[in-house]
Amino acid sequence: MSWLCRVLHLPVKESNIGLVLLFCVITMSLMSIALVWQAQIIANQREAIQWLEQLKFGG
Numbered sequence: 001m002s003w004l005c006r007v008l009h010l011p012v013k014e015s016n017i018g019l020v021l022l023f024c025v026i027t028m029s030l031m032s033i034a035l036v037w038q039a040q041i042i043a044n045q046r047e048a049i050q051w052l053e054q055l056k057f058g059g
Contacts, residue, residue, distance in 0.1 A: 008018055 008022070
């Protein structure tokens with residue numbers, strides 16, 4: 001943790017706040033990427049389901 005404080009050049013009294021904010025930003029970024037990735041998977045599944053319905057029902 002002291003290495004991270006030196007790298008980020010944070011005052012000692014604000015080091016915990018800075019670490020928590022950094023963790024939150026990284027976590028939110030990863031969650032946003034996961035959400036976009038999951039949306040693409042759902043869109044691909046929807047296309048596959050529609051294709052299978054066309055084959056099954058001849059529509």
